[in-house]
Amino acid sequence: MSDNVSEAQSVAVLGTGIMGAPIARNLSAAGLETRAWNRTRETAQPLEREGVTISDTPAEAADGVDAVITMLATEEVVREVMTGDGGALAAMASGSSWLQMSTVGIGATNELAAMARDAGVVFVDAPVLGTKQPAEEGKLVVVAAGPADALEDCTPIFEAIGTKTITLEAPGAATRLKLVLNNWVLSVTVATAETIALAERLSVDPRMFLEAIEGGNLDSAYAQMKGRMMIERSLDPSFPLRLATKDARLVVEAASAEGDEPALALAIERRLAHANELGHGDQDMAAVYWAAIGEPAADR
Numbered sequence: 001m002s003d004n005v006s007e008a009q010s011v012a013v014l015g016t017g018i019m020g021a022p023i024a025r026n027l028s029a030a031g032l033e034t035r036a037w038n039r040t041r042e043t044a045q046p047l048e049r050e051g052v053t054i055s056d057t058p059a060e061a062a063d064g065v066d067a068v069i070t071m072l073a074t075e076e077v078v079r080e081v082m083t084g085d086g087g088a089l090a091a092m093a094s095g096s097s098w099l100q101m102s103t104v105g106i107g108a109t110n111e112l113a114a115m116a117r118d119a120g121v122v123f124v125d126a127p128v129l130g131t132k133q134p135a136e137e138g139k140l141v142v143v144a145a146g147p148a149d150a151l152e153d154c155t156p157i158f159e160a161i162g163t164k165t166i167t168l169e170a171p172g173a174a175t176r177l178k179l180v181l182n183n184w185v186l187s188v189t190v191a192t193a194e195t196i197a198l199a200e201r202l203s204v205d206p207r208m209f210l211e212a213i214e215g216g217n218l219d220s221a222y223a224q225m226k227g228r229m230m231i232e233r234s235l236d237p238s239f240p241l242r243l244a245t246k247d248a249r250l251v252v253e254a255a256s257a258e259g260d261e262p263a264l265a266l267a268i269e270r271r272l273a274h275a276n277e278l279g280h281g282d283q284d285m286a287a288v289y290w291a292a293i294g295e296p297a298a299d300r
Contacts, residue, residue, distance in 0.1 A: 008097070008157050009033060012061035012068045013052075014081050014088060015102075016044040018237065019128070020071035022135040023101075023161050025050045030160035037061040062088035067097040067154060069126075073243060075108035083115065094120040097150050099157065101126050103182070105250040106175055106257070113171040122150045125171040127178035128162065131239040139163045143181075145174035179254050182247045183265060185222070189244070190268045190288055192223045196230050197292035206231050226286045235283040242281030244288075245272040 010033035013024040020036070021044070028034040028051040037055045038044035044054050055061035058081050062068045068088055072078045078100070082089040092098065098121050100112055109125055116123035124146035134140050142158045144151055145168035158165040168174050199206040210227050213219045229235060248269035255262035271291045280287035 007153050007155065008066040010065040010067075011035070011157055012037065012055070012058075012065045012088070014038075014058050014061060014068060014070050015072040015077075016047060017071070017073075018132050018239070019101075019135050020069075021047060022132070022138075023069065023071060023140075024052050025136075026138045027157065027160050028052050030156065032156060032160065033065075035061045035065065057086035058082070058088035059086045059091035063091040064093060065096065067099055067157060068092060069099045069157070070102050072102045074246065075102075075104035075112075078102050078104060078108075078112065079115075082112075089115065089119050089121065092119065092121050095122065097122045097124050097146075097154055099124045099126045099144075099154060101128055103127050103178060103247055103250065104175070106172060106179070106254055109172050109175040122147060123171050124150055124154060125174040126154075127174055129178070129181050130162075133238060135161070141166065143168070143174040143177050145169060145171050176254070179251050183251045186244060186248050186251070186268050186272070186285075187264065188220060188222050189226050189285055190271050190292070192227045193230060193271070193286070193289040193292040196227060196289060197294075200293065229284060229286040230289040235280070235287045237282060237284045239285050240282055241272060241285045241287045242276055244285035245269070245276045245281070248272050 011027055012035040013020050014037050016024060016036050016038040024034055024036045024047050035053045035055050036044045036047050037058050041054065048054055070078050070081065072081060081087060098116050113123040124144055126142060126144040128140040128142050130140040138161055140162040142162045142165045144165060151167050195209060196206040199209050210224055252262055252265045252269050255265055272288050275288045275291035278290055280290055
């Protein structure tokens with residue numbers, strides 16, 4: 001925050017996709033002055049009806065606000081939006097906060113934190129856990145790492161978009177936890193796809209699998225949700241498979257950097273990548289089902 005502000009009162013959201021748009025909407029609804037920028041302006045335009053000011057460049061969105069949120073697909077896009085032509089970082093006030101909510105991996109997080117430090121901006125490593133519906137309902141889990149005073153100042157932001165905030169001290173610590181959480185989420189999704197595919201191969205109604213585990217120690221609300229999507233072939237994206245594939249790659253890279261041979265993580269990444277290659281990248285990550293049953297997209 002700038003020196004004369006104790007709590008965030010204004011925020012810019014850079015990236016208004018599946019996650020960024022509802023985040024901006026909830027920030028505005030909570031009474032924060034909210035700006036938004038998206039590479040395709042038409043995508044952000046509907047937010048004007050929610051009281052969000054749409055900016056033409058990242059720099060315009062970031063100029064003078066207390067905090068900037070990046071919610072973008074990859075580390076390359078984050079770097080370009082922050083430091084490229086019309087980038088936000090040069091326009092941010094000294095002492096303001098950059099809440100980096102994109103999932104970009106450990107090495108990239110360290111690089112971005114160094115960029116913020118050189119620019120006199122406070123870096124908050126703040127990935128979120130949740131997909132489209134929790135984002136729309138303001139029920140994300142925020143994992144935030146940074147200076148204690150910055151985290152306190154950003155409390156109105158965290159409360160507007162989530163129901164729970166886990167705070168850590170060192171930038172990078174939040175990203176490490178997010179990778180651990182992603183490993184679990186991706187494992188459940190792919191395991192559900194493999195189990196449903198096995199049921200179908202054995203001429204077992206896969207609904208019986210979901211019914212058998214329902215309410216017991218083996219049950220999982222996430223498996224129930226994704227399993228129904230797979231069975232019903234209802235794959236509108238809550239979280240796109242192409243981004244899940246990227247997240248799986250980041251998990252593999254992180255585990256490998258620690259000298260591990262992450263056999264399960266590698267298998268998960270291969271399954272997701274295969275489904276992406278089959279043309280399902282823009283569908284929900286539950287579309288990994290198509291890789292599990294071993295059918296090319298053209299044969300469906």
